[in-house]
Amino acid sequence: MRILVTGGAGFIGSEFVRGLLTRRTDRVTVLDALTYSGDLANLAPVAQSPAFDFVHADIRDADAVRRIVPGHDAVVHFAAESHVDRSIASATPFVTTNVHGTQVLLDAAVEHGVGRFVHVSTDEVYGSIDTGAWSEDQVLDPSSPYSASKAASDLLALSYHRTHGLDVVITRCSNNYGPYQYWEKLIPLFVTRLLRGEQVPLYGKGDNVREWLHVTDHCRGVELALDKGRPGEIYHIGGGTELTNAELVDRLLDACGRDWNAVRRVPDRKGHDRRYALSTDKIRDELGYAPRVAFDAGLADTVAWYRDNPHWWQSRGSTSEKVVVGA
Structure with missing residues (x-):
């Protein structure tokens, strides 16, 4: 199979591509605009594979996309602007x-x-859920310009299935973490600052709750959806570990040898969702998915990766206060 992966030089997309080219015989083309969070270095482990091709292009460029898509059997669409704070600043x-x-x-x-x-x-x-977990038929209720744009793209994709008969499958995941994640998200930002001996900014009381998913588990779920998902269906991919932001920060402080004196409280994010939680019954029952990476082990490995690869993150981004993160 020949697979086109958009956003394949980003954090999650590059993990997906590295996995495909390591385990399978598919031919993979990465289409990426190489904006601030995309980097060819993320693909260095597979760059010499004869089954790998890279095209530097923007998904908004219709002429370029029309040239690239022909000949591909499947598209796996990761490319997106994804940082809530940036969407609040400019949608x-x-x-x-x-x-x-x-x-x-x-x-x-x-x-x-x-x-x-x-x-x-x-x-x-x-949006936000106080108790329980969402199933795939939950009504969409996004809170930020980022999540509203993703909800719109979800509905657009489903409309192409219903109108044009395109074989569309949608996956929705919880918060990802792991190696190669761009510094602006909570875990890499806090880890890299803590390793530098700097302070870290925590939104509000730190009581917002997120479910954490290792990037390798997420990509396994996407691969299952690619191979076995039913056309027109939505599948949740979750990690099963819920933590408040404060609980997560406590673990990061411990892993980096710092204490709460390194934490500075900052005003809460506008429209900050209180809690997210996904039911993964459907993908478990239909596709056989279950997360494999225990959170404590995955977090320890992630911190170790950033500690062992300072050349990767010291040459990318900054620790600017202009963008702080919650989760």
């Missing part, structure tokens, strides 16, 4: 990339007869 890149860019890809997939289109989304499209 335009989120609407143009996440909505218009997805539409451009869907049009090309229909035009050129792509066999399967996996659209990778997020639990944030549901």
